[in-house]
Amino acid sequence: MTSARVRRCLLALLAAALLPSAGVAQGVKIAVGDVGLGIGDVPRLDGLRLNFRDRHLERVRGVNVTLWEPYEGARGEVQGLAVGLPLTGARTVEGLAVGAAVAVEDRFTGIGLAPLGFGAGERVRGIALAGLGIGGGGDLEGVMVGGIGLGVGGDIRGVAIGGVGAGGGGDLTGLGVGGVGLGMGGDLTGVAIGGIGVGAGGRVRGLAVGGVGVGVGGGATGVTVGGVGVGSGGELRGLTLAGVGVGAPRLTGLTVSGIGAGAEEARGVVVAPAFFRIEEGGSLSGVSISAFNDIQGRQRGLTIGLLNITEELHGVQVGLLNIAWNKPSWRVLPLVNYHR
Known part of the structure; x- marks a missing residue:
């Protein structure tokens, strides 16, 4: 048999093994036991496995090269290197996954590189870089960078960066950056930066910076900065800075706003050039500097402004006009204006 005929036979064998089939597992296994070379949908192999699209994969330890993502419902595990030309995936992958797109049905542990997208149905642990986006149904642990976006159903622990946005349904612990926005359904602990905004349904502990604003459902402790505003459903504790306004039930620490600020209770120092307001029945303990200090409750400390009004003064008012309604006279x- 001539060498040309041998090559044609080998190519025909390779093509037949790689062609997708809806039937039973097929392929050619050149191996001792499970160690060697597998061509086609070989279920188990330790070595190099080449296939068009996986349906019957059980386990590969070594290198698994495919041309397309697995069939829906396919169950298989890759330990080592998964290569997609252009797509690859498995039920679980431990090691390195490289392809135009990578799709893992359950868990991924290792390094994932995908110019288009990377996704896992459950937990992702390690490093994942995708030109378009990264998505996970469970938790993300490690370093994750999506050129456009990053989204996860669970918690994020580590570094999460989305060129446009990043978000998750749980907590974020570490560094989170969204070119436009960053949002989490739970707590943010660490550093959170959003080109336009940062939002959290729970508490923020650390540094939160939103180009336009920061909104927090449960309160913030640390440094909170909003280009326009900062708003919270709970206490803002620490340093709070906003270009226009700050609002929260309780302000503790140093609060600086470009125009105004409001709270039910404030402890510390508030600087708001236009106005500062304490809601009815609330209190101020500390110092407020504003053109109009409107304290609808108890004031213990100092207010400095053009017009200072308080329902119950226990301190000092300094301004053009000072009104304390609880004084028996003057x-x-x-x-x-002063009253003990």
């Missing part, structure tokens, strides 16, 4: 005074 309730309205210019320049300085």
Whole structure:
């Protein structure tokens, strides 16, 4: 048999093994036991396995090269290197996965590189870089970068960066960056940066910066910065900075706003050039500097402004006009008003 005929026979054998089939597992296994070379849908192999699209894969330890993602419902595990020309995936992957797109049905542990997208149905642990986006149904642990976006159904622990946005249904612990926005359904602990905004349904502990604003459902402790505003359903504790306004039930620490601020209770120092307001029945303990200090509750400390009004003064008002309604006399005074 001539060498040309031998080559044609080998090519025909390779093509037949690689062609997808809806039937039973097929393929050619050149191996001792499970160690060697597998061509086609060989279920188990330790070595190099080449296939068009996996349906009956059980386990590969070594290198698994495919042309397309597995069939729906396919169950298989890759330990080592999974290569997609252009797509690859498995039920679970431990090691390195490289392809235009990588799809893992359950868990991924290792390094994933995909110019298009990377996705896992459950947990992702390790490093994942995708040109378009990264998605996971469970938790993300490690370093994850999506050129456009990153989304996860569970928690994020580590570094998560989305060129446009990043978000998750659970907590974020570490560094989270969204070119436009970053949002988490739970707590944020660490550093959170959103080009336009940062939002969390729970608490924020650490540094949160939103180009336009930061919104927190459960309160924030640390440094919170909003280009326009910062709003919270709970306490803002630490340093809070906003270009226009700050609002929260309780402010503790240093609060600086470009225009105004409001709270039910404030402890510390508040600087708001236009106005500062304490809601009815609330209290201020500390210092407020604003053109208009409107304290609808108890003031313990100092207010400095053009107009200072308080329902119950236990401290000092300094301004053009100062009003303290709880004083028995001299309730309205210019320049300085005082009551113990």
